[in-house]
Amino acid sequence: MKSYSLPAGKKILALxxxxxxxxxxxxxxxxxxxxxxxxxxxxxxxxEHLGLSISPDLDTVMYTLADINNKALGWGLAGESWNAMDALETLGGDTWFRLGDRDLATHLERSQRLAKGESLSAVTAHLCRRLGVSHRIIPMSDDAVRTKVTTADGELAFQEYFVREQCQPAISDFYFDGIEQAAPQQALMDLLASDELAAIIICPSNPFVSVEPILRLAGVRDAMRNSAAPVIAISPIVAGIAIKGPAAKMMTELNIPATAIGVADYYGDLLDGFMIDNSDQSLLPSIEQLGLDVCSEQTVMKTLDDRIALAQATLAYANRLTQKTTQKTTQQTLSAVADTSGEH
Amino acid sequence: MKSYSLPAGKKILALxxxxxxxxxxxxxxxxxxxxxxxxxxxxxxxxEHLGLSISPDLDTVMYTLADINNKALGWGLAGESWNAMDALETLGGDTWFRLGDRDLATHLERSQRLAKGESLSAVTAHLCRRLGVSHRIIPMSDDAVRTKVTTADGELAFQEYFVREQCQPAISDFYFDGIEQAAPQQALMDLLASDELAAIIICPSNPFVSVEPILRLAGVRDAMRNSAAPVIAISPIVAGIAIKGPAAKMMTELNIPATAIGVADYYGDLLDGFMIDNSDQSLLPSIEQLGLDVCSEQTVMKTLDDRIALAQATLAYANRLTQKTTQKTTQQTLSAVADTSGEH
Incomplete structure (x- = not known):
């Protein structure tokens, strides 16, 4: 496989x-x-669970990059043991959120460091360093934001809905408690304002509960629009189903078509480009009708090679979008020059 | 083995x-x-360690009575795994206090319940119930008391001295932070004031850091003196060494003879009877010279039968002391009656 080479000094942001x-x-x-x-x-x-500060998405990314993630479960650590949970069950404790013995160490260390006044980003940087993750993973904010889901069973914290209730209750609404007060991570804002930024990639994550909180942080959406770097989203919905998680079910319940079109429409003009799966090629015209640049690739990632190939394809797409914009800008400049010339 | 039968309605208190x-x-x-x-x-x-509320002595008693204690280590749980500690080491966390995976569940559950406002005694009762311990184990107080040890290396929390420093630093002093404000457990005070109490047994524990804190709680020492029940201590020092822990080393450093005599002298007139090991029989006269009733038994408990035999011997000794007191009281009453008669 030919390795994509990003121009020197350029950076990629992935949400x-x-x-x-x-x-x-x-x-x-x-x-x-x-x-x-x-x-x-x-x-x-x-x-916060069992008195521990738990960051499921941060940990999934961290464990994945450290190559210690549990690929069978899709969460937690590979080769995990469950002795603490078993003992907790004997003691009548809460065991609906399964914390493996090794995973517990992450939460114990994070909780302790947060309690001592360290920021979540400092703690994350420390944990990544200890796990040998050299790429930078930053929490969207160091301030607490908590997704609350309104269901027929009442309001639930996201993990209660997602894990304890197994996404069974129908969702009528959701909101992000604390989002108004939360400051976006400074490193995120700095990067969004930087000329070095070559692309903003919205990963194939749940648009509503995984990506939307990042976009809702004060200034993030505007900074993304104002950035010269193209914003690309990869559809997490393929052939009408979510590869993982409750996105498709949520979309249906929220009266959004559970298709890549629904996702494209949801992100709307925030995007410069949208990527769908090859199996959804029939949707290309409808998405183009939304005024979006769209392409199709193999977005379902089963193997490491699939992951690398999609990364390559995404960067190549970003490059195409950048060149298109540059051409357009050049053309505009040229015609502006022509217009100006004509005036003389 | 003939089972000791305590008179109906009578109770035994063990410290x-x-x-x-x-x-x-x-x-x-x-x-x-x-x-x-x-x-x-x-x-x-x-x-408090790793953000968890840890009660080493309470847990040792609880695990022992539940028959799930680690007999090889002398602390923690049998058949324990250490995956959380191993992972914590990778993360650069504090691992000097070894918490097994199953043991962690106890501390997670206790910490959570305390954080929700439950008392330590309520939490202990809950944990005991879940572990099938039907005998009542009560914390000496629901309030925080923390042993601080003054050493050549400065002041250390007890577990820092005991576990992290392996009792290496020489002790010059120790105190119980919070002891003045701590209320003794009500159930303890009620029992000490009760006619039902048949004996108070000071177990063969470290007199300075295990028993003394209980005795120092407001009113406990007086209540023990005022109780009609005999107070018996079993020497934790046998043949000049502590069966377990730093008692003998501490005694030497505190200029107290590291012998059963030193222990007897330390408890002094709080005791009605003192029990030493058969191997220390040569010390009997010296202890009697302190004005104490003393007996010798096999106090070193290697097997379950040893534990039961010592329990039997202790209760039998309590019974002998009670009968002696009753005889004395009866004689005093008789001579008082005789005196009174003489006055008429």
């Missing part, structure tokens, strides 16, 4: 939720140096 | 630290019903 986003983030990390890639992860599904 | 105390507590639990035995455990070596 990620959990599993799906982490797969693409891993692919990107295999073709980009630690200086070339920053992954901003959703923290709105973080929660 | 216990960790391992040594737990052994005798287990023996007592095998010959006394849950209604006949209350074990008050030291909590001055409790501490």
């Amino acid at each position: 990620s939720g959990g599993v799906g986003g982490a797969k693409l983030a891993l692919g990107l990390s295999k073709i980009l140096s630690p200086e070339q890639l920053i992954i901003a992860a959703n923290t709105a599904d973080d929660f | 216990s630290g960790g391992v040594g105390g737990a052994k005798l507590a287990l023996g007592l639990s095998k010959i006394l019903s849950p209604e006949q035995l209350i074990i008050a455990a030291n909590t001055a070596d409790d501490f």
